[in-house]
Amino acid sequence: MLAAVLKDFDKLVLEEVPTPEPGMNEVVVRVRACGFCATDYKAIKGIRRNVTFPFIAGHEPAGVVAKVGIGVSNVKEGDEVICQPSGYCGLCMHCRAGNTHYCTHAFTTGGDGPTDVRPGAFAEYMKTDAKCLLPKPASLSFDAAALTEPLSGAWKGVIQYSEMKVGDDVVILGVGGIGLLCLLVAKAAGAGHLIAVDPSAHAREHALRLGATAAVDPGEGRTKERIYRILPHGPDLVVEAAGPIEAVRLMADLRRRGTRWNVFGITTHETFKLDGGLTHFLEARMDASFGTTPLAMQKAIRLMERGLVDPEAIVTHRFPLAEIHNAVVVMGRPDRNKVIVNP
Ligand SMILES: [Zn+2]
Ligand SMILES: [Zn+2]
Structure with a gap:
């Protein structure tokens, strides 16, 4: 063969x-x-x-x-x-x-x-x-x-582990193949705002065509500010489907009280810092999902x-x-x- x-x-x-x-x-x-x-x-x-x-x-x-x-x-x-x-x-x-x-x-x-x-x-x-x-x-x-x-990995991360609910405002960091599948699952599950964050213009356009309600280019800077302009109350769920450690750091920064955040895309072994007290008082629940x-x-x-x-x-x-x-x-x-x- x-x-x-x-x-x-x-x-x-x-x-x-x-x-x-x-x-x-x-x-x-x-x-x-x-x-x-x-x-x-x-x-x-x-x-x-x-x-x-x-x-x-x-x-x-x-x-x-x-x-x-x-x-x-x-x-x-x-x-x-x-x-x-x-x-x-x-x-x-x-x-x-x-x-x-x-x-x-x-x-x-x-x-x-x-x-x-x-x-x-x-x-x-x-x-x-x-x-x-x-x-x-x-x-x-x-x-x-x-x-x-x-697609099964996207369902497992977004629905089974992070328990996305109908009406949740969702941010997806990285809308390559797996990020777009997370987006499609979130859309099917009834996401409210659905924001795609990706440095690639092509990926952002693709995400908008598939149902993202907004797309943000992290290359333009002040990413958190621009996301919070769309979601003044902050996201219910953030899914990192990107890979680079910067995306994980941005995700930690996007948390408000009660945000669920899923370390989903990164597979390499870089580190990121969390403020202990802040993490305590945010009660932002971290999930991770692989396979x-x-x-x-x-x-x-x-x-x-x-x-x-x-x-x-x-x-x-x-x-x-x-x-x-x-x-x-x-x-x-x-x-x-x-x-x-x-x-
Ligand atoms: Zn694979
Ligand atoms: Zn076994």
């Missing part, structure tokens, strides 16, 4: 590799679409260094079951499926509590986080555990289905199937696997949003 194999940082090679064979309770999926996540881009470019070579990235896949191993009963050959990229044992303390993303035996197919990293979906075929597969509704395109994982769970995956599928969120609204580029190098170039440009690879 054809696969995009990362041999070293900045050395992504398209080559023929053996098609995986399913072991017990495993399934091989013919990948039809896979989202290109910033995590993949960071691995390819060496922005994150926790990569063991050779590596096949791509952790947002949807496709068709090609072959099932012994013991698989939930899917059969020909079924259209969505793949949860984080594998889990289902038996440990965390899994039994529903927090499969804390699983002590976790693995990822093409992603980041667990130490057990298996080949991902920038390839014609991928292999995973049968329990990582969810049925794809026939009404959903493969491209939409490929966005289930990031996904089977519950969140199912919620995301429901949101798409019922037409509450159209994830394809954030797709700006599509590339066949053979043109993945063009996809990498586009990932580095400010005028892109979600990029899809179709192996």
Whole structure:
């Protein structure tokens, strides 16, 4: 099969590799679409260094079951499926509590986080555990289905963890792919004011088209002042979906009494300061959210199937696997949003 194999940082090679064979309770999926996540881009470019070579990235896949191993009963050959990229044992303390993303035996197919990293979906075929597969509704395109994982992360952060309520005034810092999905979820959940903050004019315009009620460029300075001009009482919820530490610092600065704030986008290890007494008297509740769970995956599928969120609204580029190098170039440009690879 054809696969995009990362041999070293900045050395992504398209080559023929053996098609995986399913072991017990495993399934091989013919990948039809896979989202290109910033995590993949960071691995390819060496922005994150926790990569063991050779590596096949791509952790947002949807496709068709090609072959099932012994013991698989939930899917059969020909079924259209969505793949949860984080594998889990289902038996440990965390899994039994529903927090499969804390699983002590976790693995990822093409992603980041667990130490057990298996080949991902920038390839014609991928292999995973049968329990990582969810049925794809026939009404959903493969491209939409490929966005289930990031959409599920947005639902988990905004709704499940930060408990956004109808009418809440919400600020989203960073409206790249995941930030726009947070915005779509917040819109669907009945946000009042919905303010997008992003230095990219393209991203701000995209956010306004998708339902943001205002957009703010942090590059112009006095960001807090300008947000408070729109929201004199301050935000009910701030979601940092940006990545840079400056966004986390801005989020802490945006708090008023009772604001909920979610450390959602940053994955690097810079620090920020909090005033102890101020934090005490603000009672601003901090949440953080990473990864996904089977519950969140199912919620995301429901949101798409019922037409509450159209994830394809954030797709700006599509590339066949053979043109993945063009996809990498586009990932580095400010005028892109979600990029899809179709192996
Ligand atoms: Zn991702
Ligand atoms: Zn577990």
